[in-house]
Amino acid sequence: EDQVTQSPEALRLQEGESSSLNCSYTVSGLRGLFWYRQDPGKGPEFLFTLYSAGEEKEKERLKATLTKKESFLHITAPKPEDSATYLCAVQAHFNNAGNMLTFGGGTRLMVKP
């Protein structure tokens, strides 16, 4: 069974204080690892997809990296508007006819001015 574990569950940062969020996964062959941002009461907003170990993607203050067991979302000099829940999800290659995503529990990030 595919599993995704995110840590920490919650993270408080001061504005400008860089940090990283972790996503550990076990999957029957990784087809893709997805990062989403979710604001309260809203749908997940797509950030990145990573497909193979060693791959990195960046968007503004966010950088996602991928190894064979985990992914990191690095946040550089965060601002209060980066406060949200960040979700990680995996898409398995095998036994996944519907190409579903399996989500982790998320990391709730709070950035204080």
Place this chain on the structure above:
Amino acid sequence: EPEVTQTPSHQVTQMGQEVILRCVPISNHLYFYWYRQILGQKVEFLVSFYNNEISEKSEIFDDQFSVERPDGSNFTLKIRSTKLEDSAMYFCASRGTPTTGELFFGEGSRLTVL
């Protein structure tokens, strides 16, 4: 920017009633999904849909649930006889290709079953 739209944004219903949640996927997308998120819990897969048929469904998607693409634009989720435990946010999602690329989610429909 193209987006997935969902209606209603919030629906309150009595236990045992039928509910239909509607979605308009991104226009050139062919693969459609429903996920749900119970308050404070993980986002969970319900069903995937392609070429007018279900590709895969989870254990949650029992006989009370059904999906339909009644026309060229809408994608619906029907719950025939709602239960208290069906209270959740329901998200529709779509993508252009099944194995690569982004999966875009709508803003969700909040279902409250009393």
